[in-house]
Amino acid sequence: MTTDDALPERTMNTPQGPAAAPNRVARRRFLRYLGLGAASAGAGAVIWKAWPDSDPPSTADDDNAGATTAAPVDQRLLVVIEMPGGNDGLSTLVPYGTGAYYDRRPSQSVAANEVLAIDDNVGLHPSLIKLADRDLAILQGVGTSEPDLSHFVMFNRWWTGDPAGDQNYTTGFLGRLCDELDAGAVATGVSLGFTPHPTMDAAKATTMALAEPDALWYLTEEEEYLKSYRSGLAALSSTDVPGGDPGPADSVRLGLADSLAFGQVVANLPEPADTYPETELGYQLALAGRLLAAEVGIRIIHVPMGGDFDTHTNHRDRHDGLMTELDGALDAFLGDLQVRGLDDKVLVATTSEFGRRLDENDGGLDHGTGSVAILAGPVTSGLHGEAPSLTELDETANIVATTTMEDYYATLAEGWFDISATDVLAGTPTPVPGMI
Amino acid sequence: MGGFIFTIASWTVSYGAAVPSDQALIAHVLRRTGFGPYPGQVETAAESGVEATLEAVLTAAPPADPGPELSPWPPADVEEFEQQREADMHTLMGWWIERMLAPEAGLAEKMVWFWHGHFTSSAGKVEVPQFLWAQQQLFRTFALGNFRDLAQAITIDPAMLVYLDGGLSSGQDPNENYAREVMELYTLGQGNYTEEDVRAGAKSLAGWQIDEARLEAWFEPAMATTETVTFLGRTGRFGSSDIIDMVCDNEALPPWISAKLYRYFVGAEPTPDRLTSLAAGFRASDLELAPLVEEILRDPAFLESRMTRPKYPIEWVNSAMAALGSLQVEPLGPEDEVETDENDPEGADDPESDEDAAGGEETDEPEPRWAPAMWAYETLSQTPFFPPNVAGWPEGDRWNSAPLMTSKSMLALEFPALEGDLDPRDGGVVAAALRRASMYEMSDETVASLNQAAGSIAYPEERTNLVRRLVLLTPEFNLA
Numbered sequence: 001m002t003t004d005d006a007l008p009e010r011t012m013n014t015p016q017g018p019a020a021a022p023n024r025v026a027r028r029r030f031l032r033y034l035g036l037g038a039a040s041a042g043a044g045a046v047i048w049k050a051w052p053d054s055d056p057p058s059t060a061d062d063d064n065a066g067a068t069t070a071a072p073v074d075q076r077l078l079v080v081i082e083m084p085g086g087n088d089g090l091s092t093l094v095p096y097g098t099g100a101y102y103d104r105r106p107s108q109s110v111a112a113n114e115v116l117a118i119d120d121n122v123g124l125h126p127s128l129i130k131l132a133d134r135d136l137a138i139l140q141g142v143g144t145s146e147p148d149l150s151h152f153v154m155f156n157r158w159w160t161g162d163p164a165g166d167q168n169y170t171t172g173f174l175g176r177l178c179d180e181l182d183a184g185a186v187a188t189g190v191s192l193g194f195t196p197h198p199t200m201d202a203a204k205a206t207t208m209a210l211a212e213p214d215a216l217w218y219l220t221e222e223e224e225y226l227k228s229y230r231s232g233l234a235a236l237s238s239t240d241v242p243g244g245d246p247g248p249a250d251s252v253r254l255g256l257a258d259s260l261a262f263g264q265v266v267a268n269l270p271e272p273a274d275t276y277p278e279t280e281l282g283y284q285l286a287l288a289g290r291l292l293a294a295e296v297g298i299r300i301i302h303v304p305m306g307g308d309f310d311t312h313t314n315h316r317d318r319h320d321g322l323m324t325e326l327d328g329a330l331d332a333f334l335g336d337l338q339v340r341g342l343d344d345k346v347l348v349a350t351t352s353e354f355g356r357r358l359d360e361n362d363g364g365l366d367h368g369t370g371s372v373a374i375l376a377g378p379v380t381s382g383l384h385g386e387a388p389s390l391t392e393l394d395e396t397a398n399i400v401a402t403t404t405m406e407d408y409y410a411t412l413a414e415g416w417f418d419i420s421a422t423d424v425l426a427g428t429p430t431p432v433p434g435m436i
Numbered sequence: 437m438g439g440f441i442f443t444i445a446s447w448t449v450s451y452g453a454a455v456p457s458d459q460a461l462i463a464h465v466l467r468r469t470g471f472g473p474y475p476g477q478v479e480t481a482a483e484s485g486v487e488a489t490l491e492a493v494l495t496a497a498p499p500a501d502p503g504p505e506l507s508p509w510p511p512a513d514v515e516e517f518e519q520q521r522e523a524d525m526h527t528l529m530g531w532w533i534e535r536m537l538a539p540e541a542g543l544a545e546k547m548v549w550f551w552h553g554h555f556t557s558s559a560g561k562v563e564v565p566q567f568l569w570a571q572q573q574l575f576r577t578f579a580l581g582n583f584r585d586l587a588q589a590i591t592i593d594p595a596m597l598v599y600l601d602g603g604l605s606s607g608q609d610p611n612e613n614y615a616r617e618v619m620e621l622y623t624l625g626q627g628n629y630t631e632e633d634v635r636a637g638a639k640s641l642a643g644w645q646i647d648e649a650r651l652e653a654w655f656e657p658a659m660a661t662t663e664t665v666t667f668l669g670r671t672g673r674f675g676s677s678d679i680i681d682m683v684c685d686n687e688a689l690p691p692w693i694s695a696k697l698y699r700y701f702v703g704a705e706p707t708p709d710r711l712t713s714l715a716a717g718f719r720a721s722d723l724e725l726a727p728l729v730e731e732i733l734r735d736p737a738f739l740e741s742r743m744t745r746p747k748y749p750i751e752w753v754n755s756a757m758a759a760l761g762s763l764q765v766e767p768l769g770p771e772d773e774v775e776t777d778e779n780d781p782e783g784a785d786d787p788e789s790d791e792d793a794a795g796g797e798e799t800d801e802p803e804p805r806w807a808p809a810m811w812a813y814e815t816l817s818q819t820p821f822f823p824p825n826v827a828g829w830p831e832g833d834r835w836n837s838a839p840l841m842t843s844k845s846m847l848a849l850e851f852p853a854l855e856g857d858l859d860p861r862d863g864g865v866v867a868a869a870l871r872r873a874s875m876y877e878m879s880d881e882t883v884a885s886l887n888q889a890a891g892s893i894a895y896p897e898e899r900t901n902l903v904r905r906l907v908l909l910t911p912e913f914n915l916a
Contacts, residue, residue, distance in 0.1 A: 196840065209839050229849070233845060236911070246833070249912070253911055255840065
């Protein structure tokens with residue numbers, strides 16, 4: 001599509017504008033977690049090398065000093081933030097050190113001096129400024145080995161943990177994790193939404209859907225008619241299973257009992273923290289914080305963002321906004337977990353059904369492959385996996401994934417929960433080493 | 437529908453009776469072969485008896501219907517299609533839902549739902565409403581017809597060619613999706629074919645292109661194969677109709693289809709002997725569906741297997757709305773003021789909720805009668821035209837899982853209910869509500885719970901309202 005002599009030469013040294021001081025601060029802290037000093041850089045001059053060196057801040061005064069040690073396995077919790085629509089990995093972890101990135105995206109790229117540089121090659125999106133201060137693991141090149149570019153197909157594969165789309169699971173990936181974790185809790189997994197989410201469909205564990213605390217108004221409000229209604233439901237429910245194997249009628253009674261019990265949990269949630277931004281993800285993660293703090297046995301929460309990552313048009317503006325929303329809400333969530341004493345227990349991991357095409361298209365980006373995953377919490381900070389190539393693409397001119405969905409999911413299962421990957425995924429996936 | 441006065445002796449609900457009454461058996465027949473029953477239908481049918489009801493179910497002609505009014509086809513240009521697509525999907529969805537909500541919806545309609553979940557295609561991938569309508573017409577035409585004819589037709593149906601990638605397949609570069617799924621899910625089951633069969637089948641099935649304008653497929657020899665392949669033990673140069681014929685001739689086909697239909701209607705697995713005889717009959721008739729279904733419905737196991745499986749959401753929602761008389765409640769129009777009152781603190785009757793119920797757009801129209809049904813199907817994870825994957829709707833207890841019982845607890849409060857159609861003076865409010873919901877076989881335990889709930893409310897209207905909604909959450913009502 002482009003020829004090398006048609007475009008002005010771009011190197012890492014080409015400034016796109018004045019460097020902003022906050023970037024330097026964020027980069028310094030992030031680099032410290034990588035075990036690198038403020039003066040680190042690879043070969044080749046980069047713009048921020050010109051800033052005055054300074055010593056890293058003293059770890060004794062720093063709230064974010066060092067990586068958190070993870071809690072014992074049986075206390076661990078997982079929050080999966082889904083970015084629906086296809087999050088552009090190249091705008092999230094910007095390969096500012098690769099010429100091809102700017103060649104192929106003349107208008108939809110993030111400027112080198114805007115990124116929160118991690119090393120000579122890549123940096124975080126500029127809006128992820130609060131998160132850059134925290135322990136973040138960035139998993140590169142996440143995708144499937146047999147990509148499909150249909151939202152419908154790929155949603156299904158990610159939700160059910162079926163990379164090739166040939167398993168026809170009746171359970172979701174997170175649902176299967178819940179089945180492994182099932183200890184009879186009132187809810188082992190919760191998806192934040194109005195309707196039960198396919199990714200949380202479990203075979204035996206109870207998993208629930210909850211959009212907001214008031215969504216279960218019929219199970220929580222104190223109004224007289226509703227109290228009578230609930231009384232009636234309670235009378236119809238039962239936790240007794242004669243002979244241990246529920247028949248069809250027993251399942252209904254058990255379902256009602258679990259439903260009412262969950263209603264009680266929701267009616268008695270711990271107080272919300274007031275430190276969250278008033279964005280949709282902010283509200284969702286605030287609720288997640290309360291659900292986890294309730295300590296009723298919820299082990300996994302699925303948070304599908306309401307924002308639309310399917311940026312066919314107006315990519316930069318829209319993606320910038322989405323990154324800002326992610327940064328503010330997730331940072332508040334991580335802080336909330338610290339206050340509630342849960343920060344050593346909670347792993348946050350992002351998913352997206354695919355990435356976006358390397359080449360831009362009329363102010364936007366089409367469906368692509370290979371994105372990134374961001375993990376926060378007790379993680380080994382820094383880059384993980386292998387940077388995908390921006391020159392060796394697949395036959396549809398899309399990025400070739402370097403970390404498969406199943407290996408990423410295996411990492412969550414084995415690395416975090418000590419659940420054997422083959423118990424929840426087909427084939428023999430291999431967890432990504434050294435991340436969790 | 438209202439206005440029946442029953443004498444207590446003849447129409448009493450049987451509480452935990454050892455021998456089911458005629459009403460209980462008839463209610464079961466209608467429940468399994470339709471989407472209701474509607475109030476009064478069981479009583480009317482009971483005048484002729486169980487056998488006559490079964491006969492009527494088997495011989496009823498589907499009501500004539502001209503079909504949904506979709507936009508003129510083909511569209512003048514792509515832009516026109518884009519604009520029309522959402523409206524057409526809305527129209528198509530609504531038309532089908534109304535067919536299933538109609539009191540006349542019988543065995544043929546129940547079979548359309550079955551085929552939709554068997555020869556699956558999803559509107560998530562097939563984005564042309566006209567394709568989906570063309571496919572559904574095949575299900576209506578062949579509902580109780582010949583399975584081979586249906587299988588041949590669906591193989592070259594445009595919606596299916598889109599959904600399972602047949603339209604992208606060529607002899608030189610065959611796409612295996614349809615070849616695999618047709619054998620794995622639609623006809624034979626795993627273990628009855630090999631990977632070589634999938635590859636051979638994919639090659640020989642290729643060549644069909646989608647004629648969008650005429651909503652049918654056409655065969656392009658240049659896209660097909662002339663290769664000799666070996667498929668299910670036979671070697672030769674085959675076209676797609678040969679492949680489907682061989683699949684239909686395969687001995688694994690009759691038990692596969694017979695077992696699935698048996699589970700659908702009887703709600704239990706057939707015994708090995710029963711399956712063998714059903715399969716033999718299906719083969720002997722050269723795969724005629726009407727005799728197979730009749731044999732299943734006349735099996736004593738059918739009448740015995742009452743409340744043995746969960747109701748599917750499509751059944752729960754429709755029978756709940758039937759019991760409440762929801763379709764007879766005038767939908768709120770834009771001119772209706774919505775006042776919050778103490779019985780409706782959350783504004784559950786708020787027309788603002790139409791926005792999502794009626795397809796995602798705010799309009800000045802009153803919401804369609806079927807809008808609460810649509811919202812309910814989505815809430816319960818069973819939206820018509822959107823099966824979760826090629827395997828269709830899963831079977832099993834998941835349909836009465838905790839999250840779905842939670843959702844049903846909400847929906848039971850939100851469905852519109854016709855007032856004044858239930859006469860509590862006849863045997864009490866619980867008996868009246870159960871009759872209204874066509875529930876003639878209840879456990880003592882459930883009835884005691886309902887009586888307890890009825891006793892807890894002082895105001896008669898509220899009591900009636902409460903009890904009839906609680907009926908929808910009883911174990912018995914959630915089972916088919």
